[in-house]
Amino acid sequence: MSSATQTTAGILLITVSTIAFGGLSLLTHLVRRIPGYLDNPVRRALWTAGHAHAGILVLFALVALLYLDHAGYGTGTATLIRVLLVAAPILMPLGFFLSVVRPADTRPNRLIWLTVLGGASLTAATLLLGIGLL
Numbered sequence: 001m002s003s004a005t006q007t008t009a010g011i012l013l014i015t016v017s018t019i020a021f022g023g024l025s026l027l028t029h030l031v032r033r034i035p036g037y038l039d040n041p042v043r044r045a046l047w048t049a050g051h052a053h054a055g056i057l058v059l060f061a062l063v064a065l066l067y068l069d070h071a072g073y074g075t076g077t078a079t080l081i082r083v084l085l086v087a088a089p090i091l092m093p094l095g096f097f098l099s100v101v102r103p104a105d106t107r108p109n110r111l112i113w114l115t116v117l118g119g120a121s122l123t124a125a126t127l128l129l130g131i132g133l134l
Contacts, residue, residue, distance in 0.1 A: 012086065047097060
């Protein structure tokens with residue numbers, strides 16, 4: 001594993017603690033019955049989706065990084081793939097969380113488009129990596 005890929009993996013592993021903290025925050029909202037979360041199904045669903053996507057996408061990125069150095073790409077393309085793999089688990093959950101940041105929000109605001117940007121990042125990274133491995 002190259003040092004750049006190892007550094008990226010280290011950064012992703014450190015983000016797991018923030019995901020765990022987010023899970024604890026969601027649990028606190030449930031247990032303490034905090035208004036604006038439990039009684040707001042849109043906010044609850046999007047925050048749950050944000051937390052779940054963060055965890056899964058970090059795991060996916062870590063697995064994908066194991067293959068990156070075998071794709072035969074140069075430094076520039078490999079760096080692009082690393083950035084795209086890290087961007088997806090940041091952008092997509094941010095879109096879910098920030099689109100209903102106020103407790104009274106019953107519809108997502110325009111920041112929900114960050115989820116689309118995160119999905120595009122994930123799609124580009126996986127296509128590039130897959131093509132490189134073929």
